[in-house]
Amino acid sequence: MAPLPTGNGSDVTQNVNPAMIFLPSPPTEKEWSNIVAATKNGFALTGSAATGQIGPTIGLIDIGESEDSYLFRVSLPGVRRDEREFSCEVENEGQVLIRGVTITGEKTVYRYSQMFEMQTQNLCPTGHFSISFQLPGPVNPQQFSGNFGTDGILEGVVMKRLDVK
Numbered sequence: 001m002a003p004l005p006t007g008n009g010s011d012v013t014q015n016v017n018p019a020m021i022f023l024p025s026p027p028t029e030k031e032w033s034n035i036v037a038a039t040k041n042g043f044a045l046t047g048s049a050a051t052g053q054i055g056p057t058i059g060l061i062d063i064g065e066s067e068d069s070y071l072f073r074v075s076l077p078g079v080r081r082d083e084r085e086f087s088c089e090v091e092n093e094g095q096v097l098i099r100g101v102t103i104t105g106e107k108t109v110y111r112y113s114q115m116f117e118m119q120t121q122n123l124c125p126t127g128h129f130s131i132s133f134q135l136p137g138p139v140n141p142q143q144f145s146g147n148f149g150t151d152g153i154l155e156g157v158v159m160k161r162l163d164v165k
Contacts, residue, residue: 058102058124059131069159070135072096077152078104078124090144090158094135098154101128137161 058079064071079100080086086100104123109116135158143159 058129059098061131061133063133063135065136068162069157070094070137070139072133072135072156072158074098074131074154075152076100076148076154078102079129079148079152081148081150086148088146088148088154088156090135090139090141090156092138092141092161094137094139096133096135096156098131099129102126 058076060075062073080103089097102124103126105121105125107118109118138161139158140161144156146154146156148154
């Protein structure tokens, strides 16, 4: 790693090893520009950091297939698991529609008989959402089984429609 000047005008330099930078809040565009300008060897942003998104992404999807069924898993962090506010519908042609409400992102949180004013807000914003995606083929919606775990992952298995030729 190249030595960096100390900034106090002396000739003393220091080798800096790779490190993680903690930013207590999302930097402004000007702050990012300053960070980039200050680096001698550059840095890389990947994933949600590269797109400027904050917090966990809702709706990341994995789809699997066996001989007679499809498995799907959907990331739903911060989503209320209440039956009155959450639904997952599977249609004959393999269309899946998920509707719900996120409960994170509040400015004020009441827990344990206390009120907390949030200093940072990096989780998904509060509000209604919907996600839809297509399974690889037609299915039998009456043979759908789903489980929305406490880990925020919705997992569903639905049987393929066998009468397709």
